[in-house]
Amino acid sequence: MDTHITNLLQAAHLRERLKMSHFAEIDENNLVIRVLVADNTMPNEGYDWLIDNLGGTWIQTSYNSKIRGTYAGIGMTYNQTEDIFITPQPYPSWTRSGSFWNAPTPMPDDGKRYLWNEAELKWQEYGIA
Numbered sequence: 001m002d003t004h005i006t007n008l009l010q011a012a013h014l015r016e017r018l019k020m021s022h023f024a025e026i027d028e029n030n031l032v033i034r035v036l037v038a039d040n041t042m043p044n045e046g047y048d049w050l051i052d053n054l055g056g057t058w059i060q061t062s063y064n065s066k067i068r069g070t071y072a073g074i075g076m077t078y079n080q081t082e083d084i085f086i087t088p089q090p091y092p093s094w095t096r097s098g099s100f101w102n103a104p105t106p107m108p109d110d111g112k113r114y115l116w117n118e119a120e121l122k123w124q125e126y127g128i129a
Contacts, residue, residue, distance in 0.1 A: 021046045023058040024072035024085065032076045032085065035061065061085060069099030091118045 021040035024032045038046025050058045061072035069084030077086045084099050094101040107114050107123050114123040 022061045022063055022071070023047065023050055024061045024076075024078065025050075025054070025056045025058055026078050027057075030078045030080065032072050032074055032078065034074060035072050059085075091116060093118060093121055 019040045020037050022035060022037055023046065024035045027033050036050065038049055040046040047058060047060070050056070059068070059072070059078055061068055063071050065071055068078075069082075070087070072078070072085040073087075075088055077088075078084075079086055082098075086096065086099050087101065089096070089101050091101075091103070093104050095104075096102075103116055103123070104121055105123065107116075112125050113127045115126050116122075117124045
């Protein structure tokens with residue numbers, strides 16, 4: 001058999017063996033407390049292993065954000081109604097759009113650096129003086 005074809009077949013076999021899924025464990029308040037990677041060669045294999053060995057409530061997340069809005073991280077919240085993970089709200093004045101939060105006014109797009117000033121509800125320029 002051609003070496004190139006052999007290499008391609010071996011690579012395909014390795015990819016098949018290394019199917020991995022990512023799962024977020026959530027607490028009773030739907031807060032993400034940890035995210036783990038599990039083998040998923042067989043359907044539900046990783047999920048079943050987590051349940052059988054660690055217990056808890058596990059929600060699959062996608063490293064490339066193809067499901068549930070964004071990849072889950074510790075401190076994020078799982079919204080069961082919308083079936084998405086939500087980042088923590090950075091400021092009280094910000095409103096949510098899907099998994100993320102938006103300032104009341106967009107950050108200027110002029111190449112300068114800005115920080116949000118919650119007391120004045122505006123973006124303030126900062127940088128090296």
